[in-house]
Amino acid sequence: MPPPSPILEQNDNLTLGTVQSQIQKGMSQAEVLSVLGSPNIVTKGSKGNEVWTYDKIGSSQSAVASSTYGARTLGQGIWVFLFGGVSSRSSANATTESKSLTVIITFDENNNVSIINYQSLKY
Known part of the structure; x- marks a missing residue:
């Protein structure tokens, strides 16, 4: 009898939709x-x-x-012209989003799926 074929790793398929x-x-x-x-983990129930x-x-x-450009108001139009009345402001915001998916599959005495539990979190 030939040895069993190797099982290819496909953990990239672990998505909530796939499950x-x-x-x-x-x-x-x-x-x-x-x-x-x-x-990732195999235990006995x-x-x-x-x-x-x-x-x-x-x-x-x-x-x-984001960037904002606009004219400064100094009360007198001449002052804006003489002293440069254009201002600019820029800002940057970075956000990090984390996701986790945990899938727990329980098998019966015949090694067939009996219970499927999963939890998907986004934070």
């Missing part, structure tokens, strides 16, 4: 591996069944820059 649309109750462990890749945990954490940064 919701492709992971179903009754799927075998091999099918889950083909969709999500290897889990209270009944001896396997529990797989997938964790994905990411962050992104975005920057917003």
Whole structure:
């Protein structure tokens, strides 16, 4: 009998949409591996069944820059003309957004998916 084929890592497929649309109750462990890749953590449940945990954490940064140009008012039009009445102001704001997705899949005694739990956070 030839050795089993290696399982390719596909953790980039770990998205909430993938879990919701492709992971179903009754799927075998091999099918889950083909969709999500290897889990981050494997534990045994209270009944001896396997529990797989997938964790994905990411962050992104975005920057917003703005500039404002306008005329200064000094009360007398001549003063604006003589002393340069145009002002400018610029500012930049950077924001960081972090996301995490935790997926916990519990298998039954036949190693088929029995429970799918997930939590998606954005902060």
